[in-house]
Amino acid sequence: MAVMQREYGRRTLLRQIRHAGRIPRIELSDLTGISRATVTTITAELLSHGLIEEVQRDEAGPDSRRGRPRVDLKIRGAAHLVAGVKVSHHKLSLVLLDFEGEQLAAEECDLPAPVNAPEVLAEAIRDAVSHLATVAGRRAGEVSGVGIGIAGIVEATDGFVHWSPSLSTRNVDFGALLTRTLGTPCFIDNDANLVAVAEQTFGLGREHKDFLVVTIESGVGLGMVIGGALYRGTRGCGAEFGHTKVQLNGALCRCGQRGCLEAYVADYALLREATLVSGLSAEGDAATRVETLLNAARTGDATARSILDRAGQIFAMGLANLVNIFDPELIILAGEQMQLDHLYADAVIDAMRKSIVQVDKAPPEVVVHKWGDLMWARGAAAYALDQVSELALDRLDKDAA
Ligand SMILES: [Zn+2]
Numbered sequence: 001m002a003v004m005q006r007e008y009g010r011r012t013l014l015r016q017i018r019h020a021g022r023i024p025r026i027e028l029s030d031l032t033g034i035s036r037a038t039v040t041t042i043t044a045e046l047l048s049h050g051l052i053e054e055v056q057r058d059e060a061g062p063d064s065r066r067g068r069p070r071v072d073l074k075i076r077g078a079a080h081l082v083a084g085v086k087v088s089h090h091k092l093s094l095v096l097l098d099f100e101g102e103q104l105a106a107e108e109c110d111l112p113a114p115v116n117a118p119e120v121l122a123e124a125i126r127d128a129v130s131h132l133a134t135v136a137g138r139r140a141g142e143v144s145g146v147g148i149g150i151a152g153i154v155e156a157t158d159g160f161v162h163w164s165p166s167l168s169t170r171n172v173d174f175g176a177l178l179t180r181t182l183g184t185p186c187f188i189d190n191d192a193n194l195v196a197v198a199e200q201t202f203g204l205g206r207e208h209k210d211f212l213v214v215t216i217e218s219g220v221g222l223g224m225v226i227g228g229a230l231y232r233g234t235r236g237c238g239a240e241f242g243h244t245k246v247q248l249n250g251a252l253c254r255c256g257q258r259g260c261l262e263a264y265v266a267d268y269a270l271l272r273e274a275t276l277v278s279g280l281s282a283e284g285d286a287a288t289r290v291e292t293l294l295n296a297a298r299t300g301d302a303t304a305r306s307i308l309d310r311a312g313q314i315f316a317m318g319l320a321n322l323v324n325i326f327d328p329e330l331i332i333l334a335g336e337q338m339q340l341d342h343l344y345a346d347a348v349i350d351a352m353r354k355s356i357v358q359v360d361k362a363p364p365e366v367v368v369h370k371w372g373d374l375m376w377a378r379g380a381a382a383y384a385l386d387q388v389s390e391l392a393l394d395r396l397d398k399d400a401a
Pocket of ligand 1: 242243253254255256257260262
């Protein structure tokens with residue numbers, strides 16, 4: 001039992017130090033309820049394994065006159081290097097962080113094709129991580145772990161990808177393939193989950209225990225943080241907000257079913273509707289055609305406007321369903337595409353508020369967080385930090401046993 005308590009204590013204290021940035025031992029004890037003696041013992045272990053370090057407190061407070069300088073603990077940045085990778089349609093976005101979470105390098109590189117064989121994608125990720133390390137003046141061999149965010153149905157616990165729009169085959173043991181190909185532990189998860197991790201680690205979710213992140217890219221994703229922890233479901237099939245049903249016998253979705261939210265709000269759904277009702281040309285690439293549609297709406301084209309309004313109203317209905325199920329403190333609408341403003345519009349949020357259960361308390365806060373692919377990659381890197389910490393603590397547990 002004492003061993004388990006010690007293992008739990010190590011994890012709790014390391015997490016608390018990471019969350020605080022810099023913190024004295026006595027405050028660690030106050031915040032975690034772990035006794036001062038145990039805090040002293042455990043932090044000595046973490047120090048001797050190089051995971052944390054002591055720093056003198058700069059400020060000249062009243063304590064500094066007592067002869068004993070105040071000492072804070074912080075994560076030791078040099079302890080590990082981790083990389084985060086976001087797989088998008090045509091490119092990889094990468095960041096390299098030290099163990100403290102300080103960004104050392106960021107890169108983007110093109111993929112050979114939007115859909116790749118697992119081996120081809122794994123090799124592209126290996127080469128990109130290697131290049132990223134070089135940019136920071138480091139070697140790929142120094143990277144202790146790589147987090148990878150990919151769209152699709154992913155079982156994060158064992159790195160299994162049931163399906164991904166970026167892979168040419170289903171049921172891929174992709175985490176294991178990546179670990180073999182890169183020669184360092186790789187951790188894979190659904191990209192929307194990793195955006196939730198990024199919000200929890202670096203962003204708007206830092207101070208919240210219950211929040212939802214709705215990601216809007218070419219599809220609609222969801223990350224759920226409940227009671228301070230990411231909720232992943234049993235088979236990695238949870239949080240498929242885009243495939244919740246909003247219409248009986250409705251429009252055909254990319255997943256093969258009918259009436260999914262995505263079949264009304266995703267790019268391809270807007271284009272399908274526009275081609276049908278306004279005769280928008282079916283020629284040309286999707287991005288250009290979406291731009292044409294959005295421009296038409298902006299310049300007052302009534303048909304284009306009504307297509308976007310309908311997408312917004314259906315999106316609002318989906319959001320209201322989420323609030324009615326989860327009752328979160330906060331909903332973060334995260335996306336990088338400024339052009340999808342019609343989904344972030346005040347009218348959409350108002351429509352959502354009208355469809356939720358009404359009580360005499362303020363509805364959940366809804367905030368829009370527009371960020372680029374690098375922030376998705378930072379989420380993947382935050383996941384790697386968490387997993388690399390866990391591996392380091394496992395080693396410490398063994399050494400101490
Ligand atoms: Zn669907």
